[in-house]
Amino acid sequence: MSLTRRVLLGLAVAAGLAAPALAQDKPFITVASTTSTEASGLFKHLLPDFTKKTGIEVRVVAQGTGQAIQTAKDGNADVVLVHDKKAEEQFVADGFGVRRFDVMYNDFILVGPKSDPAKVKGTKDIVAALKAVEAAKAPFASRGDDSGTDRAEKRFWKEAGIAPKGDWYRELGAGMGQTLNTAAGMNAYTLADRGTWLGFSNRQDLVVAVEGDKKLFNQYGVIAVNPGRHPHVKAKQAQAFVDWLISKDGQATIAAYKIGGEQLFFPNAAAGS
Amino acid sequence: MEALGAAVGLILAGDGELLSIVGLSLRVTLMALALACAVGLPLGALLGISRFPGRGAVIVLVNALMGLPPVVAGLLVYLLLSRSGPLGDLGLLFTPTAMVVAQTVLVLPIVTAVTRQVVEDLWAEYGEQLRSLGSGRVRAVPTLLWDARYSLATGVLAGFGRASAEVGAVLIVGGNIAGHTRTMTTSIALETAKGNLALALGLGIILLGLALAINGAAFALSAAARRAAAA
Structure with a gap:
């Protein structure tokens, strides 16, 4: 049966191709x-x-x-x-x-747009900065993925006595890099770890807004x-x-x-x- | 433009890492495609020519599974292969084998559904004839598949496209481990996450080029075969 033979041949070739990848020595x-x-x-x-x-x-x-x-x-x-x-x-x-x-x-850093609508650039206190972001209803991109950074961000909001909600607070459910891409796209503030930030190449208008708070230790x-x-x-x-x-x-x-x-x-x- | 430059640069550099990523992508996808064809072609043909109660429901199910989200397929295979899952002892999670399994799950409904339709139409046309030649339904399957090979090729290529383009399933069950389970699509996702958009798009262009090459080869092969058959 030429078709069966062809299928078998195809399988054998595919198995041969896959074999080196599957070897685990x-x-x-x-x-x-x-x-x-x-x-x-x-x-x-x-x-x-x-x-x-x-x-x-x-x-x-x-x-x-x-x-x-x-x-x-x-x-x-x-x-x-x-x-x-x-x-x-x-x-x-x-x-x-x-x-x-x-x-x-x-350490964690708060990054945000150069235009700095919440007027927090250059400040040190992360909790005060988040309060200012909320007061200004400036766009904020949250990881929202239960990562270490996300958990840290949630802690800071709690300390600020704010349950962030509303149009300005955008939960992405994404990794750090994706969140930075999105934040850059919509000129939002976001909490990032410095390692990812330094390795990140698509910053557009984003700059470091808040850094140096002891609480930002990671x-x-x-x-x-x-x-x-x-x-x-x-x-x-x-x-x-x-x-x-x-x-x-x-x-x-x-x-x-x-x-x-x-x-x-x-x-x-x-x-x- | 920058992306095109990145793509050309990557190819010209003959980067070993890129080659191994492309190689793994092709190996996983072709292996999954072969498995899906080995099961889906006969299964789809049988479904096309047989009549049994509940057949309509099976056809609807197979057709619906063509839309199975890759992430869901990945999640199912993940739960199956996880150390805490039923097949955990095999230790297959985060290996290329797991990726082959997940992609087979994705491709199988496409191959089965297309085969079912093509063979059903063929059977409606020639079933009478085949039966008068004394061929039973099951024994007619290889003949039908062979006669429908050009139409089936499109279904197989659709399956290839589905497997080579998806990222959700291989990311979950493979883990995007550098040098081990990193494929073209998971690399593109990673480079995007790093903000290397030009590089990510460059990789995308290479992936598209590969798909073009494979579809072109399939087209040329089928044209040559038709010519040979006509001669």
């Missing part, structure tokens, strides 16, 4: 992390070094912090590297993670997933990655990552918590 771990670390280019700078030293390939799935933690809870990652300390500690307390370590920090933590909970995780390789990140060597590699001369992440590993 090198040891690897899967890291669930945030869009900010991926979009900023940090992993591209960091991972080849680690892989060269240990032979372990690191596969990063970049998601919002909430989703990344869920991915790890479901056993679909060996390590989580995210930025919501409270949620991370809960993750460990619930038995999903081995132990949490501080890795590095950077801590990243790393946790190996507990093999007691998910026996299939690669506990040894995962721990090797965590250990390297907080080692002198790993910390120096993080510090060395710069865009346009500006350092994106500041290593601050100490004792775990």
